[in-house]
Amino acid sequence: MSDAQRADALLADMPREGRGRLKVFLGAAPGVGKTFAMLQAAQAQLRQGVDLRVGVVETHGRAETEAMLVGLPQQPALRSEYRGVTLSEMDLDGILATPPKLVLVDELAHSNAHGSRHAKRWQDVQELLDAGIDVYTTVNVQHLEALNDQVRDITGVQVRETLPDWVLQEADEILLIDLPPRELLERLRDGKVYVPEQARAAIDAFFSQTNLTALRELAMQTAAARVDADLNRRYRQQGQEAPTVRGRLLLGIDGDAQAERLVRHACRVAERRHLPWSVVHVEVGGERDEQRLGNLQAAQQLAERLGGEVVVLRGSSVADTLVEHARERRASLILVGRSRQRLRRRWRVGRGLAERLLSLGEGLEVSVLDTEVERAPARLRARQPVQWRDYLLAPLATGVAAAAALGLAQIVELPNISLIFLAAVLVVAVRSSLGPALLCAGLSFLAYNLLFIEPLLSLKIERQQDVLTLLFFLLMAALTGNLATRQRQQLQALRQTQGETTALLELSRKLTAATDRQAVLAAATQQFSQWHEIEVSLLARSSDGLWKVEAGAQRLLTEQERAAADWAWQHAQPAGLGTGTLPGGRWWWWPLSGEEGPLALLGISPKQGGPLPADQRRLIAALGQPLAQALERAQLAEDLEAARLHGQTEELRSALLASVSHDLRTPLTAMRGSIDSLLALGEQIPLADRRELLEGTRDEAERLDRYIQNLLDMTRLGHGGLKLARDWVAPADIVASALQRLRPVLAPLQVETALPGELPLLYVHAALIEQALVNVLENAARFSPSQGRLRVALEVGREELRFSVSDQGPGIPEHEREKIFDMFYTAARGDRGGQGTGLGLAICQGMLGAHGGRVTVGEGLDGRGATLTLHLPLHPQPLAEDE
Structure with missing residues (x-):
């Protein structure tokens, strides 16, 4: 045995994280003491201090059972009215609100009252287990779905309340409660199981000695199979060889009345042999009536409930396709079913399916189950409505062929006349089905005999060779019609398969092009809207638990439909119409889930009412897989974009804090030092020094004011709060005012101005343009060497006026000239080299941009430094009288 197999066995035996443990008290029939044993075990747990609660227990008036309930905490039942009858059910939500460690749930196969969240009680138990709550429960062997038909054969009673076998197989512990049939019958007669009137009826109908013995054997077989499976797992945990799962069981079914019986039998065989199993239906393109289609869908749904795999294949031969798939x-x-075939069916398909499988399946075990036990009811099945239009096509085609043959009889030899009638049979077979094709063959046979075989207009045949010709013609017409019909049916099946494949490919193509969540949902809605018989709605759930329709039909959900949507979202399982969970609404909910949980909820509502067919549900589920993957991809892209923006925000925040913390602290430190000196020394400081300290404090305060003003201006620019109060102003006045404001800053430099004599007026916000020029001048002064040149020039173009500020500083590298206008950017060697908040030129760019202008960077004076040029558009000049 490999280490991987041993590891799998050990992992299978470990309790699943976050999930409760299930203990099942299994019995052969009511009255054997399952509920009593469960309550007895609960009393023992209570004495050990386990927090437990009675969810629901049916005592049926038995005194000893009611006595065992004494002292056990109980959850009050949930009562509801249905058709004038008061029904009580387990309060699932009440238990989940204050979850205990252990819950007692009687009668696992019970059907819940109409309007409950789940159709079956075993589904309530599954939700309790998912919530991490341990469950004790009871069940009788006749309620197992796989044994349903076998129990009916034994007792003659069809058990309606069933549960899937996998529920029992996933139980952590099964305890068989056994009671010999003789003792059980004595309990019935003594009134310890039912009241006396019910007891006599039960003994006559169900609780016979023979029935109880057979049911007892089924219960023991079920428990023995579980013990055998546990023993095999124990062997594998020890690394020893044990019977392992080998191969697979394939069950071939059609739409006959015995399909469900075959599914149950296959489930039992697979369980005994420890084989995985699949239910396979081969679609050969034949037409089925509604009843056969319903039988097939019911069998497929039963197989899914019992834990089997459902596979639909398409091919020209059932046997060949089954063997190839095997x-x-x-x-x-x-495994296949065997029933008596009518002569017509045998003539059409040749040997039976079982015989063909035996001849083709070399090395395979072929098991055939006789399913003719219910032949009489099978004859009562509804027949497919006759398509009279197709049958009218047969005489019409025969008439046209006869007319054409009569017209060509003079120039075409008699043997060739039959080809005209064969062509008519082919046309009918291709356009309709086998029945009209055979009718056309028969009519063509009569027309050929009456019109072309001597003596004419008589069914009498004089020549012996003409008899062979007619019989050969009839045989060829029938075979040709049958072949053409089968080819047409196969073509229809291939078209259906191609349609499903095309739908998957088309959706995948649309989803590949979708870049965000809305595009993905729009592509899905567009794809599903091609199915006019259904309504589609895609929902998302907000953080506060409210549903929002993101795409598709905008419909108000009823309370039950909202509850089904909530359950499907929470448990990542389908719910609603056609399922076992809240099936009373109009919508079938399918969660589109990723690795982290549901991403959206796909709702399907048939416009004609009724549940969706099984094949359509599987196609929608198949389309849902790439849709969920696309939603997950879109969610991942949104998360990455959010992470990128967060990183940029953090980078911007760090730059702001670094710049502000340094540049605001510098003037504050200088101001504080000057003020401390004045306060400490006072009159001891000479007047000239005191004046210098005060002027320095004023200069640092102005510098601080400029930094704060830059921050405020940048904030207003970013939020669109900067208003332009335009007016006509002289460019020379702007230059003079800016130089005056920066007089102390520019004092160590040789400032040159180049202003033309005549300049046009600018229609601008004068204060903003002045501030922009101040920022550029201050930036140039900061990096200019002492006694360096700084030149301010004005130039007039055809459509713009330019302010140029040139310095002899270190300059700005070409690859950084586009970046210096970004917020908080400081060049390593240029005019922004490590000083300032990094906002001055960004604000300058914003102020010029608000006026429709721009800022450019060029070379400085004498091949050194840099030149920053402010470009402002010129407007038509005002008239002299307006001035």
């Missing part, structure tokens, strides 16, 4: 899946056993 080879691909490495199956070891093929």
Whole structure:
């Protein structure tokens, strides 16, 4: 045995994280003491201090059972009215609100009252287990779905309340409660199971000695199979060889009345042999009536409930397709049903399916189950409505062929006349089905005989060779019609398959082009809108638990439909119409889930009412997989974009804090030092020094004011709060005012101005343009060497006026000239080199941009430094009288 197999066995035996443990008290029939044993075990747990609660227990008036309930905490039942009857059910939400460690739930196969969240009580138990709550429960063997038909054969009673076998197989512990049939019958007669009147009826109908013995054997077989499976797992945990799962069981079904019986039998065989199993239906393109289609869908749904895999294949031969699929899946056993075929069916398909499988399936075990036990009811099935239009096509085609043959009889030899009638049969077969094709063949046979075989207009045949010709013609017409019909049916099946494949490819193509969540949902809605018989709605759930329709039909959900949507979202399982969870609404909810949980909820509502067909549900589920992947991809892209923006924000925040903390602290430190000196020394400081300290304090305060003003201006620019109060102003006045404001800053430099004599007026916000020029001048002064040149020039173009500020500083590298206008950017060697908040030129760019201007960077004076040029558009000049 490999280490991987041993590890799998050990992992299978470990309790699943966050999930409760299930203990099942299994019995052969009511009255054997399952509920009593469960309550007895609960009393023992209570004495050990376990927090437990009675969810629901049916005592049926038995005194000893009611006595065992004494002292056990109980959850009050949930009562509801249905058709004038008061029903009580387990309060699932009440238990989940204050979850205990252990809950007692009687009668696991019970059907819940109409309007409950789940159709079956075993589904309530699954939700309790998912919530981490341990459950004690009871069940009788006749309620197992796989044994349903076998119990009916034994007792003659069809048990309606069933549960899937996998529920029992996933139980952590099964305890068989056994009671010999003789003792059970004595309990019935003594009134310890039912009241006396019910007891006599039960003994006559169900609780016979033979029935109880057979049910007891089924219960023991079920428990023995579980013990055998546990023993095999124990062997594997120890690394020893044990019977392992080998091969696979394939069950081939059609839409006959025995399909469900075959599914149950296959489930039992697979369980006994420890084989995975699949239910396979081969679609050969034949037409089925509604009843056969309903039988097929019911059998497929039963297989899904019992834990089997449902596979739909398409091919020209059922046997060939089954054997080929068995080879691909490495199956070891093929199981099919065998029924008596009518002569017409045998003539059409030749040997039966079982015979063909035996001849083709070399190395495979082929098991055939006789399903003719219910032949009489099968004859009562509804027949497919006759398509009279197709049958009218047969005489019409025969008439046209006869007319054409009469017209060509003079120039065409008699043997060739039959080809005209064969062509008519082919046309009818291709356009309709086998029945009209055979009718056309028969009519063509009569027309050929009456019109072209001597003696004419008589069914009498004089020549012996003409008899062979007619019989050969009839045989060829029938075979040709049958072949053409089968080819047409196969073509229809291929078109259906191609349609499904095309739908998947088309949706995948649309989803590939979708870049965000809304695009993905729009692509999905567009794809599903091609199905006019359904309504589609895609929902998302907000953080406060409210549903929002993101795409598709905008419909108000009823309370039950909202509850089904909530359950499907929370448990990542389908719910609503056609399921076992809250099936009373109009919508079928399918969660589109990723690795982290549901991403959206797909709702499907048939416009004609009724549940969706099984094949359509599987196609929608198949389309849902790439849709969920696309939603997850879009969610990942949004998360990455959010992370990128967060990183940029943090980078911007760090730059702001670094710049502000340094540049605001510098003037504050200088101001504080000057003030401390004045306060400490006072009159001891000479007047000239005191004046210098005060002027320095004023200069640092102005510098601080400029920094704060830059921050405020940048904030207003970013939020669109900067208003332009335009007016006509002289450019020379702007230059003079800016130089005056920066007189102390520019004092160590040689400032040159180049102003033309005549300059046009600018229609601008004078204060903003002045501030922009101040920022550029201050930036140039900061990096200019002492006694360096700084030149301010004005130039007039055809459509713009330019302010140029040139310095002899270190300059700005070409690759950084586009970046210096970004907020908080400081060049390593240029005019922004490590000083300032990094906002001055960004504000300058914003102020010029608000006026429709721009800022450019060029070379400085004498091949050194840099030149920053402010470009402002010129407007038509005002008239002299307006001035």
